[in-house]
Amino acid sequence: MSTIELQIRKDDLSITRLHEADDTRLADGQVRVRIDSFALTANNITYAAFGEAMNYWQFYPTGEDGWGTIPVWGFATVTHSLHPGVAVGELLYGYFPMASAVVLTPERLSPERFADGTAHRAALPAVYNQYFRSQADPLYTAGTEDIQALLRPLFITSWLIDDFFADNDFFGADPGVALLSSASSKTAYGTAFQLAQRDGIEVVGLTSAANKAFCESLGCYERVLAYEELDQLAADMPCVYIDFAGNGALRHAVHTRFTRLKYSASIGGAHVDQLAPSGAGRDLPGPRATLFFAPAQIKKRSAEWGAERFGERMALAWNAFTTQVTDPRAPWLRVEHHHGAAAVQAAYAAVRSGRGDPRSGHILSLSRG
Incomplete structure (x- = not known):
């Protein structure tokens, strides 16, 4: 058997290739899993955009300079096991490459999870090395794998962003305004959902004119403005900026306009073609991003x-x-499936462009099984 993997040029994220290699023989203590399906969102494009700075390329190195594999969240089934504590047929949720299969080295096993002990991952953040065993995973519900793959890692980030700001009393912007860029992105609207439950915080979404109606339909933003409508907000209001876009020009506009900007958080790079260059924020007015x-x-x-x-x-x-999100009367998300190498490449290009329908959620598979 062989494994097929989608690889990305690190210096030009628009260039991809499909790489196929024969499966290696397992060592004692290892398992091979078939990656059944994985989500692809703007969050994964952020992983690529910050691949060097945040070590995302290091999780699944290709072994060839200039080429990387973007990590994704999804579900996989154990197909071969040389580990006595992991059975063939187990369903796992976790952090995988954009590939049809991968080899893991389980360690620190519990009924709910295990860690991958592969040597090159030892120094990487532990949260990304955890694999949840669906039979005992408290967040797993059978039949909702697509929603879990699409939203679970993003919402955890959203929940933590909200908690971080509350933990720090909104840096003096309570009462005040939380400005969220790329408001149609799933991590942004998950954050808005949490923030909207807090008294004293007005949640304002910033988005493209094309996505304004979608953001308004969600009901978690008190106001939604197109990027060119920043001047509709009072310049002297106390506010925090939560930047999911990574757009350098927008960040400059926010820092320049709002004289009582208390904190500027950089979350992602949804606007991958307009990312602020490294160090670009050092000369901006107000708090450093x-x-x-x-x-x-x-x-x-x-x-x-x-x-x-x-x-x-x-x-x-x-x-x-x-x-x-799944309320049948007004669902926030519509799942689209893409199976096979050509479909996966096309879906990646669409998500990277940032011009897709914000209501779409993309579930991909390179698996042959």
Whole structure:
């Protein structure tokens, strides 16, 4: 058998290729999993855009300079096992390459999860090395795999962003305004869903004119403005900026206009062709744009609350969010499936362009089984 993988040019994210290689023989303690399906969202494009700075390329190195594999979230089935604690047929949720299969080295097993002990991942953030065993995963519900793959990792980030700002009293912008760029993105509207539950915070979505109606339909933004409508907001209002777009020109406009900007959080790079260059924010007025790193907030809250309480609070928020998103009267998301190498390449190009329907959620598969 062989494994097929979608690889990306690190210096030009529009260039892709399909790489096929024979499966390697498993060593004792390893398992091979078939990657059944995975989600592709703007969040994964962010992984590529920040691949060098945040070490995302290091999770699944290609072994060839200039080419990388973007990590994705999805579900996989164990097809071969030389580990006594992991059975063939187990369903796993976790962080995989854009590929048809991958080899893992399970360690630190519990009924709910295990960690991948592959040597080159040892120094990478532990949260990305966890694989949840669906039979005992408290967030797993059979039949909702697509929604889980699309929204679970994004919503966890959204929930943590909201918690981070609340934990820091909104840096003095409470009462005040939270400005969210790329408001139609799934991580942005998940954050807006959480922020809208807090008294004293007006949640304002910034988006393209084409996506304005979609954002307004969600009901989690008190106001939605097109990017060119920033002047409709008072320049002296206390506010925080939560930047999912990474657009350098927009960031400059926000920092220049709002004289009481209390904090500027850089989350992603949805506008991949207009990303602010490294160091570009140092000369901007107001607070320096600071990259938000979700694993740091997970570590902090897990230490303060304990892992069990952390998981319970997150599960409650996740259930409330997915109930809203999947409400049949007005669903926020429509799942689209793409199977096979050509379809996966085409879906990647569409998501990278950022011009797709914001209501679409893309589920991909390179699996032959």
